[in-house]
Amino acid sequence: xxxxxxxxxxxxxxxxxxxxxxxxxxxxxxxxxxxxxxxxxxxxxxxxxxxxxxxxxxxxxxxxxxxxxxxxxxxxxxxxxxxxxxxxxxxxxxxxxxxxxxxxxxxxxxxxxxxxxxxxxxxxxxxxxxxxxxxxxxxxxxxxxxxxxxxxxxxxxxxxxxxxxxxxxxxxxxxxxxxxxxxxxxxxxxxxxxxxxxxxxxxxxxxxxxxxxxxxxxxxxxxxxxxxxxxxxxxxxxxxxxxxxxxxxxxxxxxxxxxxxxxxxxxxxxxxxxxxxxxxxxxxxxxxxxxxxxxxxxxxxxxxxxxxxxxxxxxxxxxxxxxxxxxxxxxxxxxxxxxxxxxxxxxxxxxxxxxxxxxxxxxxxxxxxxxxxxxxxxxxxxxxxxxxxxxxxxxxxxxxxxxxxxxxxxxxxxxxxxxxxxxxxxxxxxxxxxxxxx
Amino acid sequence: xxxxxxxxxxxxxxxxxxxxxxxxxxxxxxxxxxxxxxxxxxxxxxxxxxxxxxxxxxxxxxxxxxxxxxxxxxxxxxxxxxxxxxxxxxxxxxxxxxxxxxxxxxxxxxxxxxxxxxxxxxxxxxxxxxxxxxxxxxxxxxxxxxxxxxxxxxxxxxxxxxxxxxxxxxxxxxxxxxxxxxxxxxxxxxxxxxxxxxxxxxxxxxxxxxxxxxxxxxxxxxxxxxxxxxxxxxxxxxxxxxxxxxxxxxxxxxxxxxxxxxxxxxxxxx
Numbered sequence: 001x002x003x004x005x006x007x008x009x010x011x012x013x014x015x016x017x018x019x020x021x022x023x024x025x026x027x028x029x030x031x032x033x034x035x036x037x038x039x040x041x042x043x044x045x046x047x048x049x050x051x052x053x054x055x056x057x058x059x060x061x062x063x064x065x066x067x068x069x070x071x072x073x074x075x076x077x078x079x080x081x082x083x084x085x086x087x088x089x090x091x092x093x094x095x096x097x098x099x100x101x102x103x104x105x106x107x108x109x110x111x112x113x114x115x116x117x118x119x120x121x122x123x124x125x126x127x128x129x130x131x132x133x134x135x136x137x138x139x140x141x142x143x144x145x146x147x148x149x150x151x152x153x154x155x156x157x158x159x160x161x162x163x164x165x166x167x168x169x170x171x172x173x174x175x176x177x178x179x180x181x182x183x184x185x186x187x188x189x190x191x192x193x194x195x196x197x198x199x200x201x202x203x204x205x206x207x208x209x210x211x212x213x214x215x216x217x218x219x220x221x222x223x224x225x226x227x228x229x230x231x232x233x234x235x236x237x238x239x240x241x242x243x244x245x246x247x248x249x250x251x252x253x254x255x256x257x258x259x260x261x262x263x264x265x266x267x268x269x270x271x272x273x274x275x276x277x278x279x280x281x282x283x284x285x286x287x288x289x290x291x292x293x294x295x296x297x298x299x300x301x302x303x304x305x306x307x308x309x310x311x312x313x314x315x316x317x318x319x320x321x322x323x324x325x326x327x328x329x330x331x332x333x334x335x336x337x338x339x340x341x342x343x344x345x346x347x348x349x350x351x352x353x354x355x356x357x358x359x360x361x362x363x364x365x366x367x368x369x370x371x372x373x374x375x376x377x378x379x380x381x382x383x384x385x386x387x388x389x390x391x392x393x394x395x396x397x398x399x400x401x402x403x404x405x406x407x408x409x410x411x412x413x414x415x416x417x418x419x420x421x422x423x424x425x426x427x428x429x430x431x432x433x434x435x436x437x438x
Numbered sequence: 439x440x441x442x443x444x445x446x447x448x449x450x451x452x453x454x455x456x457x458x459x460x461x462x463x464x465x466x467x468x469x470x471x472x473x474x475x476x477x478x479x480x481x482x483x484x485x486x487x488x489x490x491x492x493x494x495x496x497x498x499x500x501x502x503x504x505x506x507x508x509x510x511x512x513x514x515x516x517x518x519x520x521x522x523x524x525x526x527x528x529x530x531x532x533x534x535x536x537x538x539x540x541x542x543x544x545x546x547x548x549x550x551x552x553x554x555x556x557x558x559x560x561x562x563x564x565x566x567x568x569x570x571x572x573x574x575x576x577x578x579x580x581x582x583x584x585x586x587x588x589x590x591x592x593x594x595x596x597x598x599x600x601x602x603x604x605x606x607x608x609x610x611x612x613x614x615x616x617x618x619x620x621x622x623x624x625x626x627x628x629x630x631x632x633x634x635x636x637x638x639x640x641x642x643x644x645x646x647x648x649x650x651x652x653x654x655x656x657x658x659x660x661x662x663x664x665x666x667x668x669x670x671x672x673x674x675x676x677x678x679x680x681x682x683x684x685x686x687x688x689x690x691x692x693x694x695x696x697x698x699x700x701x702x703x704x705x706x707x708x
Contacts, residue, residue: 020490023466024577024637046467049485063530063650071644102646116647 048313054348055355061125068126071102072133080134083261084406087253089137092174092217096144100171105145109153113165119362120296124303124354131307132314135410136261138304139417143213143262144168146300148175151222151293152240155281160240164220176218178209178267179290185211186423188224189233189287193269195225201276203227203239205269208251211417215265216250219243223269224286236286240278247272258409295371298418299361302354302375305382305414309347312382312389312407316343319393330392339388346381353377369431376424379414386411453509454629456499457567458533459558460492460515462524463578476678478547488524491573493531495635497642498603499571500532507605508569510534514561516554518546522658529653530645536658537561539666548672551579553663555587560666562592567630569612574599574634585634595627599636 052062075098083089099105100114107123109115116122123146131138149168152161167173184191193207205225209215221241228235241248247270254264281289317340320331330336357370386408390397397404415421464470465485473480488496502508513528514537515521525536539557541549562570575582589596597603597614601622606613611626617636627633645653663670691697701707 020466020493021637021641024490059526060647060650060654063526063645064647067645067647067650102644103648107647118647122647 046314046318048310048317050310055351057125057355061122064122065125065129067102068104068129069132071098072130076130076137077133080136080261081400081403081406083134083136085260085400087255087260088263089140089261092137092140093171095137096171096174098171099141100169103169104141105171106149106153106165106169107145108150109165109169113161114169115149115153115165119358120299121355121358121362123300124306124358127300127303128307128310128351128354131304132310133307134261135304135308135311135407136259138307139259139262139301139413140174140214142297142301142304143177144175147177147213147293147297148218148220148222150296150300151177151238151289152280154293155238155289156240157277157280159277160280164240168220173219174214174217175220175222176212176214177222177293178212178215179224180211181208182210182266186420188290189236191224191226191236192229193223193225194229195227195237195239195274197227198273203237203274203276203279205239205241205247205272205274207269209267209269211254212265212267213262213417215267216253216263221267222280224290225269228284231284233287235284236290237283238280238286238289239274240280241269241272241274245272245274257412258406259413260409291368292366294419295366295368296361298371298375298424299354299357301414301418302350302357302378305375305378305411306347306350306354308382308407308411308414309343309350309378309385311403312385313340313343313347315403315407316340316389316392319396323394336392339392343385343388346385350374350378350381367431369428372419372424372427375414375418376421376428379411380421382411382414383408453506454502454568455566456502456508456511457558457562457565457570458492458495458499458511458513458528459570459572459584460496460513460521460524460528461489461573461576462486462515462517462521463489463576466490466577472679472681476680478676478679486520486524488527489573489576489578491575491577491635491637493573493642494637494639495571495573496528496531496533497640498635500643501640502603503532512537512565512567514539514558516549516557517541518543525658526653527645529656529658530650531643532649533656535656537565537661538658539661539663541663541670545663545670549670550672550674551581551583551587552673553668553670555584555591556668557663557666558584558588559591560668561661562588562630569629570594570632572632572634574636585632589632592630592632594630594632596632596634597625597627598634600633601636601638603633603639 052065075095096105103116104126106113106115107118107126108120111117127138127142130141149165152164168175179188181191181193193205193209195203195205197203205223207225219242223239223241224236225239226235227237249268250265251268252266256264320336320340321329323330331340353374357374386404389407390404393402393404396402463486464481465487468485471480496513499508499511503511511533512535513525513533515525516539518541522538525538529536570588572585574585585598586596597616599617600614601617602615604613606626611628612631613624613626614633616623616625617638689700691700698707
């Protein structure tokens with residue numbers, strides 16, 4: 001007779017599941033006599049399964065998801081709570097190296113620079129699974145791999161790519177992108193940072209940037225500044241600035257509501273000299289780099305709230321089936337069934353939207369309307385799903401030992417960064433107006 | 439009786455040919471449910487993955503290739519059509535090619551280590567590996583038999599519960615460190631040999647996307663038990679499968695006297 005022992009957690013496991021290795025260790029120390037040790041086996045469905053059949057993913061993409069899932073659940077998820085509590089990801093350099101080894105920091109970068117030469121959809125899958133494990137670190141990852149690396153891939157000269165991409169992709173360097181200023185967020189083209197041309201052809205940057213993800217840690221930053229302030233939006237130029245440039249500093253790390261662990265900073269440029277060959281793209285043509293970059297950024301980052309919604313389902317659905325009240329598991333009560341159904345539909349429809357736009361983008365079709373639409377939808381849905389997760393966990397959802405509160409605080413960022421929900425609605429509305437313009 | 443094949447120094451040769459066994463099992467993180475008819479556990483629609491000890495075996499084979507101890511690593515899986523996914527994972531970790539011995543669904547539930555070891559032995563006859571690495575046991579049945587049976591069928595030396603595999607001092611054999619109850623035992627085995635992997639042998643790598651894509655092009659051959667001439671008649675009959683009894687609450691004792699008293703009550707101590 002075979003005995004299998006399901007052993008339920010006596011309380012819902014709030015930290016990530018034990019990895020396969022820990023599981024094997026529980027099977028029986030160092031001893032070969034593991035015949036008796038299946039008694040300590042842990043069984044639980046800690047993850048709400050993803051039906052990859054729905055999304056038309058290739059076999060490689062399904063395997064990619066599996067790999068990133070295992071990697072992030074082992075290396076990142078166990079630290080997520082601590083990272084949030086400390087507002088710092090101490091092991092970021094080590095984690096960046098590990099990502100570098102797996103090629104994750106340059107998913108869309110050409111292989112000649114160490115990248116994977118893969119598609120936006122592959123990148124989105126990586127972003128989603130990382131966000132599921134720890135949304136804050138995933139945000140830093142997205143800023144590095146898409147906002148910085150991908151912009152250099154798209155607009156850098158061969159010399160700039162050779163100089164910056166290999167170390168950014170190996171994980172030796174951390175990248176960032178700086179466009180927003182203390183007085184220019186939604187109205188980013190009204191930025192006041194100046195880039196004054198010098199007699200030797202170089203530029204001197206003066207001003208400050210605000211809310212910059214990875215700002216405190218970045219080695220390389222894509223910076224937008226006005227080379228021709230009187231030309232407004234058409235006087236912006238893109239620069240590549242290195243951390244050790246004299247006059248450059250990160251004046252402070254911001255203390256945020258959520259995404260704690262994704263270091264966000266205020267960057268000060270006090271007479272920072274940038275050589276002429278660090279201009280990226282056309283002089284005064286930065287607005288094109290900025291705006292087209294924003295579209296791709298929105299698509300890629302929309303996988304962030306997707307991961308949060310998945311994490312919300314992972315946590316809440318399991319809890320609902322373990323927690324008992326009035327003689328049965330609470331997940332069987334109709335009001336909670338309804339909540340879980342809503343969470344499921346938001347997640348699944350969001351995934352369909354993200355993957356569709358990613359595929360279209362990969363094939364060269366970039367529609368600002370859909371890039372804005374996808375992050376608008378996913379961000380607001382993620383906030384709602386996180387609220388639902390807290391509600392399902394009830395009193396426990398309100399305690400920081402459980403991840404639901406962090407999911408909400410992290411989700412809210414996505415309604416603001418990369419263009420607020422309001423701006424996204426404007427973009428879509430105006431695009432629709434354009435269709436009917438006579 | 440130790441079967442020695444007169445091989446040149448391992449360092450000088452083209453490297454060992456390694457055969458690695460991979461079993462598709464219910465994923466360790468899944469909550470296993472017993473079927474209502476108590477004939478087994480529910481496997482339909484349940485997440486499956488490679489047996490964790492087999493992942494360690496695959497990793498060891500790939501590392502031996504990287505160290506140039508091995509020249510070719512072949513993965514083999516005995517199981518249903520879905521075992522191909524398990525083999526693809528092995529290929530993505532760095533295995534060169536794969537063999538799938540497909541078992542029809544009807545016979546799958548009654549498959550026992552005795553059958554698997556016979557199938558593997560037959561494959562060894564044609565593939566002629568120098569080393570077979572298997573996971574020490576599968577996490578679904580915990581049998582811990584296939585490796586040992588295979589070695590016996592082939593009349594090869596075996597080194598089970600390996601936590602380290604390296605060339606012996608004279609490079610003519612393999613030195614394997616085994617995890618046993620008393621601690622660690624180190625033995626030298628001649629090749630060809632069967633080794634089973636234990637937890638501390640290594641930490642398996644993650645399959646990278648480029649390797650996942652390369653794996654698609656690697657050869658995957660299919661075989662059937664009939665082709666190999668192995669009879670899959672079950673030797674055992676599972677009478678029933680049940681959940682273990684719910685663990686009863688214990689009792690707290692205040693003092694040593696209390697404890698001894700309770701042990702006496704239960705007749706465990708005179």
